[in-house]
Amino acid sequence: MGTETEYGIIAPGVADANATVLSTQVVNAYAATLREGLGNLAGTRWDYTDEAPLSDARGWQMSRSVADSSQLTDEPAVLTAEQVALVDQGGSDPSEEVAVLMNLVLGNGARLYVDHAHPEYSSPEVTNPLDVVRWDRAGDVVGQRAMARIAATPGFAPVVLYKNNTDSKSVSYGSHENYLVPRSVPFGRIAAALIPFFVTRQVMCGAGRVGLGSLNQQPGFQLSQRADFFENEVGLETTVRRPIINTRDEPHAVAEKYRRLHVIIGDANLSEVSNYLKLGTTSLILSLIENELVPIPEIAEPVRELQAVSHDPSLRHLVTLTDGRRVTALDVQEMYLEAARSAVDAQGGGDAQTADVLARWESLLGTLRRDPMEAARQVDWVAKLKVLQAYRDRDSLDWKDPRLALIDLQYADLRPDKGIYYRLAARNAMERLVSDDDVVAAVTDPPTDTRAYFRGRCISSFPKEVVGASWDSIIFELPSQRRLQRIQTREPLRGTAALTEALFAGSRTAEEFVLRLQGGPEPSMAP
């Protein structure tokens, strides 16, 4: 599993700054910090060969001619000459001609790139939710380092990144989750079982938002940043007619064996507990679906209920099920929790982290049932609401007051001195699951138990010879070979430290490495 985060971006001093140019500055500023550390060009082209953004999991292919241009994520973004000049101006060393980069593959196995008008960090693949928290947080640190670099570069206006999902005017941008699922599980079953789960999991992992409606039509507060931007139950799009279940079938893996479930409905979380439970509980539900053990409390009108649940911080709204029952979002979550607990118990209790996810999930639902405000140390929307409420009480503000909108926005400001989440965390008002040291290590180190290890180590060990990469390939350009050497990594659970560490340690050059990989006694990377 893994996450993708699109960050909100502005240059506060420059009213008409072009968002794509600012995003490109972020990528290039981070590349510059890497160059400084490694003494090498760290830019790596993205290998688009295996991208398939128009493949639909329901079994068909959308035609390019009817797709929204933003759906064509298999084409690299392009800057005009004028924009290139804006990104490049005032570079650290004028004597050095450095190409403007739109994409980086990082030594920790992640991808940092310009996604239209936002910088996006896609975390490396990991096998458990605690690692999700670590490598997702590592992306925030990457963003912080890029911001600091830009601020320190003469000629550049400071850029600020926000880990949120809407500008509260009309635009929403996503933070996606990805899960590897066996292709043998019918997609229809996945969709049916997940819709009620996604409609209700926002009680634990909503990031909170001031204002109601996709155009911020009404004053108020809601649980989720994203809920108001969803219009469909199931569909391929991610930028228009957003669906609760996205059907993009781009496995980035052995396609016959796996599908990648691409989840677009979540909020970007700063709270580590929200993030941990978001991925942890969703994976538990996926394994229930795989084993056909999931309860399906079918919701009569999922899109409407998604918004109704989001608009009710008391958590008392009653969702109507197709069987006529009316239940709260917490009730629905408890149905899933019970099913997950029985399944795990039946299998002998599961591993320690599974037990921890279940225990925290149960405890959090209990807290939310007692009094949602008691979950302020765990849940972003509650933490944010508590601050907003304190301001409302002290200064008698109504929900239309711009100061409340500013607090909403600044909760997600990535600058540690300015971001309200960071101020709360520094006061020990937010529960942490990973240490700062662990996060900083994850900025450079890949996870050891997936192919991200292979990708990250290739980038770090052979930065000159690796000229392209993607989730499922690494491309080497070797001095002795006329053709590029493309190594496929289609099996996400191979390429681990256990399988390849010795190979890295025993190869002095990229040539030797590729030779041993392709012909040596070591296990081949190819599936």
Next chain:
Amino acid sequence: MATQDQRNTGSRPEEQDEATVDPAPAPGAGQSQDSSQTEGVDDLLDEIDGVLESNAEEFVRGFVQKGGQ
């Protein structure tokens, strides 16, 4: 590289959980709020006042994003 050092290193949250969780008001305790809790909130708002961008209205209006996923 003036980058990472300002990250809050704060306290070790896990070790201090027990000691610092804000005391839950007893049910029905109503207005008889613990004064330390009120102070904590005042102190927090003072801190946030100190970091909030000036001119909220203009700042919020200026936060405009282009299309996203």
